[in-house]
Amino acid sequence: MKNETSSVVESSYRTFYGKLFSALFSQFGAKYVSEIEDAIQNSFYKSLKSWKPNQVPDNKENWLFIVARNDVLNQIKKGSRLHSETHFKAIEETENPNEDLRLKTILFLSKSKNLSSKVKVVFILKNIFGLHIKEISECTLLSQDAIYKSINRAKKDFQQATKDVSFDLTFEQVTKNEIVIIEEILYAVFNIGFDSFSEKNKSIINEDLCLEALALAKILSDKFEQITTKNLLALFCFHLARIPSKVKDNKIISFFEQDKTNWNNDFIKLGFHYLERPDKLNKYYVEALIANRHMTDTKNDIQHWNDIIILYQLLLSLSNSPIMKLNLCYCLSKAQRIEEAKELLEDVENELPNEHIYLSLVKANIFTNKKTLESEKIIEKVLKNINQKIRREYILENMSTDF
Numbered sequence: 001m002k003n004e005t006s007s008v009v010e011s012s013y014r015t016f017y018g019k020l021f022s023a024l025f026s027q028f029g030a031k032y033v034s035e036i037e038d039a040i041q042n043s044f045y046k047s048l049k050s051w052k053p054n055q056v057p058d059n060k061e062n063w064l065f066i067v068a069r070n071d072v073l074n075q076i077k078k079g080s081r082l083h084s085e086t087h088f089k090a091i092e093e094t095e096n097p098n099e100d101l102r103l104k105t106i107l108f109l110s111k112s113k114n115l116s117s118k119v120k121v122v123f124i125l126k127n128i129f130g131l132h133i134k135e136i137s138e139c140t141l142l143s144q145d146a147i148y149k150s151i152n153r154a155k156k157d158f159q160q161a162t163k164d165v166s167f168d169l170t171f172e173q174v175t176k177n178e179i180v181i182i183e184e185i186l187y188a189v190f191n192i193g194f195d196s197f198s199e200k201n202k203s204i205i206n207e208d209l210c211l212e213a214l215a216l217a218k219i220l221s222d223k224f225e226q227i228t229t230k231n232l233l234a235l236f237c238f239h240l241a242r243i244p245s246k247v248k249d250n251k252i253i254s255f256f257e258q259d260k261t262n263w264n265n266d267f268i269k270l271g272f273h274y275l276e277r278p279d280k281l282n283k284y285y286v287e288a289l290i291a292n293r294h295m296t297d298t299k300n301d302i303q304h305w306n307d308i309i310i311l312y313q314l315l316l317s318l319s320n321s322p323i324m325k326l327n328l329c330y331c332l333s334k335a336q337r338i339e340e341a342k343e344l345l346e347d348v349e350n351e352l353p354n355e356h357i358y359l360s361l362v363k364a365n366i367f368t369n370k371k372t373l374e375s376e377k378i379i380e381k382v383l384k385n386i387n388q389k390i391r392r393e394y395i396l397e398n399m400s401t402d403f
Helices: 002-028 030-050 060-078 085-093 102-110 117-127 133-140 144-161 176-194 207-224 227-241 265-274 283-296 302-318 322-334 338-349 357-366 372-385 389-398
Strands: none
Touching: 002 030, 002 060, 002 102, 002 117, 030 060, 030 144, 102 117, 102 176, 102 207, 117 133, 117 144, 117 176, 133 144, 133 176, 176 207, 176 227, 207 227, 227 265, 227 283, 265 283, 283 302, 302 322, 322 338, 322 357, 338 357, 357 372, 372 389
């Protein structure tokens, strides 16, 4: 029964962390961001001790918020850092964060001028979406040490930059550059949810995280009506449509073996609704085209892969991402353009760590036909670094064919 309570707290952590952070941040400000982080952690720790089996509060978010808010107040009082009695009363009068403030908080943090986009993204991934350092490392390709340093730097900068600024951001104050940052963050969050490597997850999909990213992107699109955001929504919808067929009986189903009749047609229609050709190409539009081309093309032949290669080359002209280069390597190998794939792979190997799992899998796949022994050695190394049961089983079953 103890495990049952732990499971409830664990699922609440991902669901509520960002909402709690945003609500407390809007009340106390960046000056107290360290106290806010500690208070949220303490509230989840107290929930583990207080939530008895079958006696979990109906409104878990409200329970956690009140405990965390009181914790922040206690920390501030102990530190004698709160001198305004009026401010103190205003904070205590607020009982519950009924409004989802996450998007406004992201926008507020994105306006900092002294930090790089990457540092902002790292800070927001941790504090608004409750991602673990390891998850952030996997999606940003930054080392875990670099992420800790980025978060501490961001914290100090936000405290300094906002010390005389209240949290009263309106959506009208947002610039196009800040919208670009938000889109990058939502894109990263969605990808983590769509292809999770967390060993705690039985599936490779965290659908809740994907839907959170979709919901916030929808708000962003409604507020600012940017074509880039619509293209991002289209990409999300095409991916979401395939989730019902991506895992079956606790086994990963490769794309070309998925039962297309189980794909969600509502999401496919919604994807086409948002897919609007931009005046200036952007990566989300091209990625949406690639996803759609895979879904609609009935032939998995050389011509199909050569068409996809052209789209990836276009994508790389817009975004010099090593992951996109790896995708292109894979497509080149499927089109039997092995030497081109190897040549590109050498470039990518200089951009990613040796133990990068996707890099190893693509490399093994390229060497499957002519260097079976080398391919097997790479797979053995990958399996040593993967603890996620469902993914290990998939690789073991497919190591001699495809992944």
